[in-house]
Amino acid sequence: MKEKQSFEDDIKRLQKIVEELSSGKLTLGESLKKYEEGIKLAQSCSAMLSEAQRKVELLMKKDGRFSLEKFDDANLKEEA
Amino acid sequence: MQTKKNNSSRHIYTVSEITQDIKLILEANFNDVWVEGEVSNFRVATSGHFYFSLKDQTAILAAAMFRGANKDIKFKIEDGLKVICFGKIDVYSPRGQYQLIVERIEPKGIGAQQLAFEQLKNRLFKEGFFDPVHKKPLPLMPFRVGIVTSSAGAAIRDILQILKKGAPCVDVVIRSVRVQGESAASEIAWAIEDFNAFKQVDVIIISRGGGSVEDLWSFNEEVVARAIYNSRIPTISAVGHQINITLSDLVADVFVETPSAAAKIIVDKKNALLAELDGYRYRLTSFVSETIHGWGNNLVALKHMLKSPQDRLLEKQQLCDEIRERLGQNMQHYLNIIKERAGSLIEKLEALSPLAVLSRGYSLSMLLPEGTIIKDAVNLKLGDKVKTVLGKGSFIGSVEEVIKDKSKGGSLR
Numbered sequence: 001m002k003e004k005q006s007f008e009d010d011i012k013r014l015q016k017i018v019e020e021l022s023s024g025k026l027t028l029g030e031s032l033k034k035y036e037e038g039i040k041l042a043q044s045c046s047a048m049l050s051e052a053q054r055k056v057e058l059l060m061k062k063d064g065r066f067s068l069e070k071f072d073d074a075n076l077k078e079e080a
Numbered sequence: 081m082q083t084k085k086n087n088s089s090r091h092i093y094t095v096s097e098i099t100q101d102i103k104l105i106l107e108a109n110f111n112d113v114w115v116e117g118e119v120s121n122f123r124v125a126t127s128g129h130f131y132f133s134l135k136d137q138t139a140i141l142a143a144a145m146f147r148g149a150n151k152d153i154k155f156k157i158e159d160g161l162k163v164i165c166f167g168k169i170d171v172y173s174p175r176g177q178y179q180l181i182v183e184r185i186e187p188k189g190i191g192a193q194q195l196a197f198e199q200l201k202n203r204l205f206k207e208g209f210f211d212p213v214h215k216k217p218l219p220l221m222p223f224r225v226g227i228v229t230s231s232a233g234a235a236i237r238d239i240l241q242i243l244k245k246g247a248p249c250v251d252v253v254i255r256s257v258r259v260q261g262e263s264a265a266s267e268i269a270w271a272i273e274d275f276n277a278f279k280q281v282d283v284i285i286i287s288r289g290g291g292s293v294e295d296l297w298s299f300n301e302e303v304v305a306r307a308i309y310n311s312r313i314p315t316i317s318a319v320g321h322q323i324n325i326t327l328s329d330l331v332a333d334v335f336v337e338t339p340s341a342a343a344k345i346i347v348d349k350k351n352a353l354l355a356e357l358d359g360y361r362y363r364l365t366s367f368v369s370e371t372i373h374g375w376g377n378n379l380v381a382l383k384h385m386l387k388s389p390q391d392r393l394l395e396k397q398q399l400c401d402e403i404r405e406r407l408g409q410n411m412q413h414y415l416n417i418i419k420e421r422a423g424s425l426i427e428k429l430e431a432l433s434p435l436a437v438l439s440r441g442y443s444l445s446m447l448l449p450e451g452t453i454i455k456d457a458v459n460l461k462l463g464d465k466v467k468t469v470l471g472k473g474s475f476i477g478s479v480e481e482v483i484k485d486k487s488k489g490g491s492l493r
Contacts, residue, residue, distance in 0.1 A: 007220070032368065035367070035368040052248040058231065058255075059226070059253050059278060068253065
């Protein structure tokens with residue numbers, strides 16, 4: 001959730017930067033600063049999307065408490 | 081009634097009598113019956129009554145459903161539809177025909193359940209469950225997906241495969257439930273509530289692989305519909321493998337036909353975002369290189385502007401030099417002219433000099449001691465000392481005699 005929140009914020013910030021840059025109203029120094037920030041944001045967002053470390057878990061509930069258990073999908077893969 | 085001839089026990093009915101008897105027997109024995117058959121020759125009379133036949137492979141039964149009974153039917157009756165009717169047999173004496181007076185009709189198979197479903201659907205519709213106003217947008221990118229399904233089913237397998245291949249950045253949390261049978265609906269509903277309590281997923285997929293209408297029935301139940309409707313986390317309903325629309329589909333924020341399609345939504349989102357990010361990067365870079373290029377041009381222009389005063393200075397210097405040079409030349413010229421003019425004046429002066437006249441033999445006398453030039457003898461007295469200047473040298477003498485000239489002009493004339 002925290003990931004998602006910051007991701008959405010980053011995308012919004014990036015969109016704003018692109019808009020500002022395209023307005024052409026910035027000084028050269030500002031442009032370069034925004035460019036640097038924008039590229040960093042785009043890269044970190046892309047990195048999040050390209051990450052391949054996924055987790056598959058089972059949500060368990062016992063006595064009103066939640067816990068996560070690793071889900072083994074190896075057998076499922078074979079079926080396909 | 082009796083006759084004399086033949087069999088005294090012979091009983092002869094009139095048509096009305098026998099019809100009346102048949103009517104009594106039939107109506108007494110076939111009151112409240114269920115009849116299953118296929119609808120044919122269905123028509124609606126202007127009175128609003130339905131007339132049709134029920135048939136199977138070998139027989140046909142006329143049927144009528146009066147307006148009062150047919151007004152609440154939730155489905156459309158059509159020829160070919162297999163139905164189960166409840167009603168009673170009625171004999172219509174004027175035509176000598178019997179027919180089934182239908183009080184209730186249900187489609188065969190889904191029957192009562194379907195009817196209940198339609199009723200529930202209408203009720204939920206009135207409550208606004210399917211209203212687009214209540215549809216929540218999916219998050220920009222669901223990085224953590226909750227799935228309500230059987231952990232052993234085909235749905236989870238399909239979803240995991242597609243996510244693994246297409247969006248491995250997505251974490252999956254499965255809440256395993258039974259997806260058919262008595263307790264399935266409540267388990268599904270609880271699972272949705274659990275995810276809402278757990279909070280840590282961005283979207284909930286409610287899913288089940290394909291099956292018969294009955295198999296999918298749990299997804300039509302009110303508890304499931306309510307749990308989906310009340311979910312604060314956006315929901316995707318992916319039930320079945322064909323177009324069997326369940327209540328879950330209608331209530332969910334997004335509805336797709338298959339579990340795979342639900343996973344594809346997420347993969348598509350990821351790919352669209354990556355493309356969008358590439359686009360931003362490209363735009364950022366091109367803006368900046370344009371800006372830099374623009375500033376480069378500005379610099380060149382500025383450099384020109386900076387160079388210009390220097391150029392102007394040089395120009396001025398050159399001008400100064402030229403002027404100075406010209407001034408020098410002019411001065412020289414002027415000096416020369418003056419020199420020339422002075423020379424000629426000197427010559428003229430020389431020509432006019434009395435000394436020059438003297439050199440031609442004239443002499444000049446001055447009265448001493450004053451040295452005044454003597455132009456008229458009348459000013460002389462005897463004994464005056466006189467200095468006479470010659471072409472070369474001079475001498476001093478004294479006046480011996482004064483000879484006065486009476487004429488006005490000089491003595492030379």
